[in-house]
Amino acid sequence: MNLLFLCTHNACRSILAEAITRKLAGDRLGVSSAGSHPAGTVHPSTLQYLRKYNYPTEDLISTGWGSVSELSPDIVITVCDQVMDERCPTWLGNVIKVHWGLPDPTQLDDKVQEEALFSSIISTLERRIQYLLQQNFEEMTREQIKTIFQEAGKRHGIL
Structure with missing residues (x-):
């Protein structure tokens, strides 16, 4: 199963989701991220916090x-x-679409708040992906898969 995380700039949240999912899922999921208006570079704070939490960058x-x-x-x-x-951004086509809204920590001017929000988002994404990896989605119908991914987003919100 292939996942694509989308965001506007593909510089922070979708990159966080890609890196975390790639490490936690291993070969079980194909993972990528993209943006509708990509920044062209990953935000330096995104890379900093991924490294802090031992995610490859x-x-x-x-x-x-x-x-x-x-x-x-x-x-x-x-x-x-x-x-x-x-x-x-909206992805056209006949794929399952799910929304996991996350605030953008790179928009904060206060470094203490930025660190707290990065930590919270990373923890949230870890819980969501770990929840998904506990499921046997390879044997589920399309609707069951959509429900599980929506549930992951609702059940495991920002702390």
Whole structure:
């Protein structure tokens, strides 16, 4: 099963989700991320906090969704924060679409708040992915898979 995490700039939240999922899922899931308007570089704080929590960062890049079209995702997860009125990109096609809204810690000016929000987001994503990996989604129907991914987003929210 292939997952694609989408966000507007593909510089923070979708990159966090990609790195965390890739490490926790191993070979069980194909994982990528992209943005509708990619920044072109991963935000330095994103890389800093991924390294702090022992996630590999060497293969992470900020890219547009056109460059991951060959992935043929089964599930697209948008991670923009609707509370902040961000417009999440929409992926066209007959794939399962799920929204896991996450606030953007790179928008904070206060380093203490930034660190706390990065920590919370990383913990949230870890719980969501660990929950998914406990499921036997390889034997589920499309609707069951969608429900499980939606449940992961609802059950394991930001602390």
